Amino acid sequence: xxxxxxxxxxxxxxxxxxxxxxxxxxxxxxxxxxxxxxxxxxxxxxxxxxxxxxxxxxxxxxxxxxxxxxxxxxxxxxxxxxxxxxxxxxxxxxxxxxxxxxxxxxxx
Amino acid sequence: xxxxxxxxxxxxxxxxxxxxxxxxxxxxxxxxxxxxxxxxxxxxxxxxxxxxxxxxxxxxxxxxxxxxxxxxxxxxxxxxxxxxxxxxxxxxxxxxxxxxxxxxxxxxxxxxxxxxxxxxxxxxxxxxxxxxxxxxxxxxxxxxxxxxxxxxxxxxxxxxxxxxxxxxxxxxxxxxxxxxxxxxxxxxxxxxxxxxxxxxxxxxxxxxxxxxxxxxxxxxxxxxxxxxxxxxxxxxxxxxxxxxxxxxxxxxxxxxxxxxxxxxxxxxxxxxxxxxxxxxxxxxxxxxxxxxxxxxxxxxxxxxxxxxxxxxxxxxxxxxxxxxxxxxxxxxxxxxxxxxxxxxxxxxxxxxxxxxxxxxxxxxxxxxxxxxxxxxxxxxxxxxxx
Amino acid sequence: xxxxxxxxxxxxxxxxxxxxxxxxxxxxxxxxxxxxxxxxxxxxxxxxxxxxxxxxxxxxxxxxxxxxxxxxxxxxxxxxxxxxxxxxxxxxxxxxxxxxxxxxxxxxxxxxxxxxxxxxxxxxxxxxxxxxxxxxxxxxxxxxxxxxxxxxxxxxxxxxxxxxxxxxxxxxxxxxxxxxxxxxxxxxxxxxxxxxxxxxxxxxxxxxxxxxxxxxxxxxxxxxxxxxxxxxxxxxxxxxxxxxxxxxxxxxxxxxxxxxxxxxxxxxxxxxxxxxxxxxxxxxxxxxxxxxxxxxxxxxxxxxxxxxxxxxxxxxxxxxxxxxxxxxxxxxxxxxxxxxxxxxxxxxxxxxxxxxxxxxxxxxxxxxxxxxxxxxxxxxxxxxxxxxxxxxxxxxxxxxxxxxxxxxxxxxxxxxxxxxxxxxxxxxxxxxxxxxxxxxxxxxxxxxxxxxxxxxxxxxxxxxxxxxxxxxxxxxxxxxxxxxxxxxxxxx
Numbered sequence: 007x008x009x010x011x012x013x014x015x016x017x018x019x020x021x022x023x024x025x026x027x028x029x030x031x032x033x034x035x036x037x038x039x040x041x042x043x044x045x046x047x048x049x050x051x052x053x054x055x056x057x058x059x060x061x062x063x064x065x066x067x068x069x070x071x072x073x074x075x076x077x078x079x080x081x082x083x084x085x086x087x088x089x090x091x092x093x094x095x096x097x098x099x100x101x102x103x104x105x106x107x108x109x110x111x112x113x114x
Numbered sequence: 115x116x117x118x119x120x121x122x123x124x125x126x127x128x129x130x131x132x133x134x135x136x137x138x139x140x141x142x143x144x145x146x147x148x149x150x151x152x153x154x155x156x157x158x159x160x161x162x163x164x165x166x167x168x169x170x171x172x173x174x175x176x177x178x179x180x181x182x183x184x185x186x187x188x189x190x191x192x193x194x195x196x197x198x199x200x201x202x203x204x205x206x207x208x209x210x211x212x213x214x215x216x217x218x219x220x221x222x223x224x225x226x227x228x229x230x231x232x233x234x235x236x237x238x239x240x241x242x243x244x245x246x247x248x249x250x251x252x253x254x255x256x257x258x259x260x261x262x263x264x265x266x267x268x269x270x271x272x273x274x275x276x277x278x279x280x281x282x283x284x285x286x287x288x289x290x291x292x293x294x295x296x297x298x299x300x301x302x303x304x305x306x307x308x309x310x311x312x313x314x315x316x317x318x319x320x321x322x323x324x325x326x327x328x329x330x331x332x333x334x335x336x337x338x339x340x341x342x343x344x345x346x347x348x349x350x351x352x353x354x355x356x357x358x359x360x361x362x363x364x365x366x367x368x369x370x371x372x373x374x375x376x377x378x379x380x381x382x383x384x385x386x387x388x389x390x391x392x393x394x395x396x397x398x399x400x401x402x403x404x405x406x407x408x409x410x411x412x413x414x415x416x417x418x419x420x421x422x423x424x425x426x427x428x429x430x431x432x433x434x435x436x437x438x439x440x441x442x443x444x445x446x447x448x449x450x451x452x453x454x455x456x457x458x459x460x461x462x463x464x465x466x467x468x469x470x471x472x473x474x475x476x477x478x479x480x481x482x483x484x485x486x487x488x489x490x491x492x493x494x495x496x497x498x499x500x
Numbered sequence: 501x502x503x504x505x506x507x508x509x510x511x512x513x514x515x516x517x518x519x520x521x522x523x524x525x526x527x528x529x530x531x532x533x534x535x536x537x538x539x540x541x542x543x544x545x546x547x548x549x550x551x552x553x554x555x556x557x558x559x560x561x562x563x564x565x566x567x568x569x570x571x572x573x574x575x576x577x578x579x580x581x582x583x584x585x586x587x588x589x590x591x592x593x594x595x596x597x598x599x600x601x602x603x604x605x606x607x608x609x610x611x612x613x614x615x616x617x618x619x620x621x622x623x624x625x626x627x628x629x630x631x632x633x634x635x636x637x638x639x640x641x642x643x644x645x646x647x648x649x650x651x652x653x654x655x656x657x658x659x660x661x662x663x664x665x666x667x668x669x670x671x672x673x674x675x676x677x678x679x680x681x682x683x684x685x686x687x688x689x690x691x692x693x694x695x696x697x698x699x700x701x702x703x704x705x706x707x708x709x710x711x712x713x714x715x716x717x718x719x720x721x722x723x724x725x726x727x728x729x730x731x732x733x734x735x736x737x738x739x740x741x742x743x744x745x746x747x748x749x750x751x752x753x754x755x756x757x758x759x760x761x762x763x764x765x766x767x768x769x770x771x772x773x774x775x776x777x778x779x780x781x782x783x784x785x786x787x788x789x790x791x792x793x794x795x796x797x798x799x800x801x802x803x804x805x806x807x808x809x810x811x812x813x814x815x816x817x818x819x820x821x822x823x824x825x826x827x828x829x830x831x832x833x834x835x836x837x838x839x840x841x842x843x844x845x846x847x848x849x850x851x852x853x854x855x856x857x858x859x860x861x862x863x864x865x866x867x868x869x870x871x872x873x874x875x876x877x878x879x880x881x882x883x884x885x886x887x888x889x890x891x892x893x894x895x896x897x898x899x900x901x902x903x904x905x906x907x908x909x910x911x912x913x914x915x916x917x918x919x920x921x922x923x924x925x926x927x928x929x930x931x932x933x934x935x936x937x938x939x940x941x942x943x944x945x946x947x948x949x950x951x952x953x954x955x956x957x958x959x960x961x962x963x964x965x966x967x968x969x970x971x972x973x974x975x976x977x978x979x980x981x982x983x984x985x986x987x988x989x990x991x992x
Contacts, residue, residue: 011737015668015694019564040561046667054652054671054755060346060383061910065754067652068671069907069946071659072553073546074640076941077907087345087423087941088621091663094548094559107383112418113348126924151930151959152923158933264933268923281924284959345941345979382909382936387982400798400975402605402615402988409985420986423979426943 027097031056044090044101045071045078056080056090060106081108119143119310121476122301124287124324126150127157128263128462129454130316131270132469137314138277140473145308146279147301149286152271153264156318156461159430161341161378161386162263163354164463167203167255168361170219171226173487174439174460177467179227180483182257184466189261192273196266197381203258204233204241204353205360206249206415213250216358220253229256244350244418258354260378263462282308290328290451298328298450312476314452319433321441321455325490330447333493334456336431338397340390340404342412343426346383350418354378357415360389364459365438369393371404375411377419385419387412389459396431432458435493442468442488443475452476453490516542516594518852519614519630521601521795523584524552525577525838526830527636529845532583534634535592537853537864542628543584543593544616546600546978550584551577552638553658554838556665570665570690573838599626602977603798604633610825612799615988617980625984632825632856634848635796635813636841639789639831642810642949644679644891645905645913646898648750648759649785657687657786670696672782676759677739678702678747680889681788682837685730691784692737699778700740702747702761704768704787704895709888713880720881722839748775748898750783759783768892788889789835790949794977799826803971806834808886809949811971817872818855819848827852836882843878847871896954905954906947908940916954926959928952928972943974 012018024040031053038047045068048056055065057079068091069077078090082101086108090101121137123130126148138144148154164185169175189198207213220230233252238245241254271281282303289302290313300309315332317324325332360374369392376388390404405427413420435441435456445451454472457464467483474481520531523545531543543550551557555577558564568574587593599616607613607629614628641658648654655663655671657679663669675696677688680703688698707727710717717724734741742761748770749760763774790810793803802814802822812834819827829848830841850868854860860868899905901914919925919934928944928951931937937951938944944951 011693011695013695015570015664015670016562018566018569018694019558019668020566020569021558021668022563022565024561024563041559042562042667042669043663046663046669049663049667049669049671059910064650064910065652066650066907068655068663069659070641070656071662072640074942075656075659075907075946077946079941085621091659093621107346107348109348112350151925151927153933154927154930158929264930268919268925268934272923283924283926342982342985343939344982382939384939399800400603400605402603402613403990406985406988406990409982410987410989413982413986420983421981423981424976424985425941425979426939427975428973429975 029095029097029099029101031101032103038095038097042095044080044082044088044093044095044099047095048090048101056101057104058106079108080104119145119308121145121312121314122147122308122310123314123316124148124301125316125318125455126152126267126271126281126283127155127316127318128153128267128270128465129318129457129468130314131267131274132465133314133316133454133472134274134279135270136469136473137476138274138279140477142473142476144274144279145282145310146271146274147282147285147287147303147308149284151283153267155320156430156432157263157267159341159428160263160462161388162261162266162462164259164261165203165354165460166228166257167205167230168364171222173484175223175226175228176483177464178460181464181467182259184470185259185261188466192269194269196269197262198259199381200256200259202353203255204252204355205255205358206238206245206252206355207358208249210250212358216253219361230254242351242353242355244416245355246415246417260354261462266462287324287327296448298448312450312452314454314472316454318455318461319431321433321453325453328448328451330445330451331494332441332453332456332490333436335393335434336396337434337458338390338392338394338429338431339388339459340401340408340427340429342387342405342408342424343428344385344387344419345423345425347379347385347422349379351377351379351385351416355415357411363391367436373404373407373411375408375415377412377416384425385422393434398429400427433461434458440464440468440488441490442471443485443490445490447491447494514629515611516540516628516630518632518634519544519612519628520634520636521614522552522636522638523547523550523595523597524636524638524830524841525554526841526845527552528580528584529842530634530636530829530849531593532580532587533846533849534852535587537849539853541593542596542630544596544599544601544614544628546598548598550581550595550597553662556662558666558668562668564668569693572686576842596626596628600978601795602980603975604795606799612825617978617984623981623984625987632852633799633827634852635826635828635832636830636845637792637795637832639791639835640945641786642788642790643785643946644787644895645903645947645950646747647900647903650904650907651750651752651756652754653752653756653782654750655782655784657684657784658789660784661687661690664690664694670694671784672756672780673697674699674780675782675784676700676702676747676778676780677784678759679786680704680891681786682885683786683789685734687784688739689730689733689737692739698737698739699780700742700761701734702745703741703743704746704764704892705889706743710884713884716880716884719877723881746770746898747783747785751777756781756783762898764892765894766892767894769894770898787891788886789831791832791835793832793971794974796821796828796832797971797973798975798977799823801826801828806886807883807890808835809890810835818851819844820851834879834882835886836878840875840878840882843871843874847875891953896957905950906937906940908942909936911935911937913954916951920955920958925955927955931955938972944972948972
């Protein structure tokens with residue numbers, strides 16, 4: 007392992023990523039890289055929260071990073087409760103802040 | 115012990131809790147002992163149904179109707195929330211044939227004091243907007259209610275504690291203490307002895323083992339059931355909704371796997387999906403065929419659930435007696451031994467009436483209903499006491 | 501060499517000789533070793549690329565030309581990957597990535613059926629049949645709650661590492677690393693190498709406690725050297741190492757702005773008046789790892805309580821579980837690290853071969869002896885490590901009544917205490933039933949240890965009743981779509 011300290015993670019691994027693409031978070035355009043998870047894409051954009059809790063409406067985002075804690079649940083392309091830390095980001099994805107159980111649309 | 119005990123209740127499930135509540139309220143000095151914790155057995159695995167709809171006229175329905183009114187009282191008397199909700203039951207029939215059977219059943223139930231209203235096919239979705247289309251019809255039972263069973267048991271025990279009852283969790287009963295004449299004088303636990311002239315067997319599915327410690331036979335068998343728990347959802351399902359076939363599954367004596375869809379929402383969000391019944395001993399292995407059938411039947415009844423994820427599956431062991439009636443009352447074979455177990459899948463619903471009957475029997479009061487059909491020695495072919 | 505009847509059974513396209521669950525270090529080592537010896541293997545893994553949590557690497561699209569820069573021992577993984585690729589090409593290993601096994605079921609003939617979900621959104625089902633099962637299901641990080649730990653910017657230490665390794669992202673620029681256990685050092689180093697500043701590494705135990713077992717240390721000079729190397733590297737990167745301290749509060753409105761670090765005594769009780777603020781924009785926190793036992797429990801395998809306070813699969817010298825036909829390797833058998841996982845994976849595969857064929861060739865037998873020796877040495881070290889970093893009984897004193905313990909269901913420490921003190925709950929299950937702690941999406945993976953500790957403080961580990969005190973039971977190892985379950989129903 008090289009002992010050098012990089013300025014960014016990408017520099018550390020000498021990344022030469024494929025071309026970036028665009029997706030949206032609450033309608034706002036953000037940039038994604040092929041292979042990144044939704045959560046990584048959001049972190050890259052400086053966004054740490056994309057859900058509010060069911061009981062107290064508190065903000066949450068990624069916590070465990072490996073799909074075990076389900077704190078990072080997001081609504082992606084209208085489908086609620088997707089694990090953002092596992093789901094790969096794809097061009098054009100529309101991520102929206104998920105409120106509570108994410109199923110308000112079902113509640114008639 | 116600070117004072118001499120009148121009653122030792124074995125089992126801190128909802129039935130033991132109700133016995134403790136009514137016994138201590140009538141001035142008896144009570145201890146409740148359980149090898150585990152509060153609601154550690156079948157109570158904790160229950161959905162908390164307080165149903166009259168699934169019972170045919172007879173002694174169990176009488177017990178259920180009495181319990182229904184007692185639960186209503188308790189929901190007002192108890193100091194903390196037990197999620198009591200008179201949500202009503204909706205029994206649905208897929209075919210004209212099962213609708214006819216359902217309607218006949220409802221008619222006889224009405225004669226026994228049950229409120230039951232026919233719901234025509236076109237009105238079903240007014241009651242439950244997400245029900246599948248093309249069902250033949252149904253029946254609405256407004257008296258059906260629900261509690262959160264573990265909270266209910268814990269709250270009954272806490273109230274009993276305020277009347278002086280003592281709770282001894284984590285203490286396993288290993289023997290029944292007897293006088294030379296055979297009458298009970300308490301229980302021995304792994305740690306100590308609790309002396310009392312009355313022992314109540316509220317050990318649920320394990321009630322047969324406790325009876326055996328007193329030298330008597332009570333054929334309680336486990337009847338396994340699985341429940342599926344979905345991800346949290348808005349209140350999509352308002353009633354307890356189940357298929358008309360459920361009633362015949364409940365009253366069947368078969369050991370083989372039976373499933374019929376029972377679907378309901380909860381105040382916390384998840385939808386609970388039951389109900390399976392099979393007699394496989396205390397096998398705790400997940401049965402893929404059983405949960406697959408539950409899933410298929412629930413999705414057929416509520417297509418909206420098909421895309422919803424199941425977070426958890428759990429099982430419980432209903433305490434089953436061969437005639438589907440509980441054992442409630444004194445055991446004539448062992449003076450001082452009372453039974454309050456074997457309620458199968460209806461223990462939450464029948465708990466208060468059971469507790470009241472037991473408290474009255476211990477105190478020598480006139481019972482509020484005829485306990486004859488629940489006689490604990492009714493299965494004993496060697497015994498001629500009636 | 502004697503052959504069992506089993507070996508003569510023709511290769512069955514529908515039934516593998518061995519199913520390995522998990523393609524982390526243990527699972528990879530097991531799968532390639534078994535295939536080397538001629539066994540037909542199916543390897544199921546929830547991730548898209550092999551490597552598990554330890555050898556997580558950026559997916560191809562990110563174009564990492566030096567992925568090894570984020571890893572220790574990358575050549576070992578590169579070699580295993582190459583062997584996997586070769587066996588995959590020859591058909592000896594059927595590799596099923598993106599397959600999350602949700603339960604294992606024993607068929608009437610003794611075969612195992614592994615039910616998995618797959619597809620982009622996990623909505624397709626898959627079932628695999630195998631004669632034998634080898635569980636290398638790994639671990640997830642253990643967490644302890646503390647005031648403020650739900651504030652955005654607080655992430656799990658392993659999670660920060662995982663997001664960095666696979667997504668090349670950081671949760672902040674100035675990250676405090678806290679908790680307990682050797683993983684924290686590796687995380688802090690990775691973060692600094694990737695450009696973050698780590699003002700402090702907060703360790704609740706004291707490293708001096710390792711000295712309690714000098715003979716174990718002497719037998720593991722590599723571990724000692726690694727510790728020294730890490731310490732020097734951390735110092736070089738400007739990371740202050742603070743032991744016998746814990747984060748007892750987190751500050752910030754929308755996200756982390758600072759943390760309060762307090763001294764703790766030997767029992768991890770915070771010492772009043774010792775709190776000091778450290779400014780940061782993220783906190784990476786963890787208290788060791790916990791084995792993922794869902795499938796082992798589903799298969800009926802016995803478990804044991806470990807020195808670190810977790811439960812793990814009970815294994816014999818041959819890595820056999822208590823259930824015939826089921827082996828386990830790596831973290832599932834007790835937290836021990838990558839070196840042990842690699843060793844156990846290989847050893848378990850040799851054990852499978854031995855049992856199938858009634859013996860192994862001489863070279864393999866010699867190899868097994870060496871592996872056994874390594875395993876004994878490494879297990880001794882991991883037991884010591886587990887005991888050193890096991891949370892002290894006083895940790896719960898840093899909780900306030902309104903600290904959320906269960907993140908999913910938002911259940912506070914106060915409610916759990918009420919359930920214990922007023923309602924007589926004395927075990928995890930009863931606390932769960934009375935408060936909903938552990939009933940949410942994660943099914944208690946995050947709060948389970950803390951809830952158990954809080955309940956045990958009242959019930960002294962009682963828990964007879966229906967569910968004797970053991971590992972949490974999660975009959976579904978992950979959420980499964982209702983329609984996916986329904987598809988498994990046989991026509992009535």
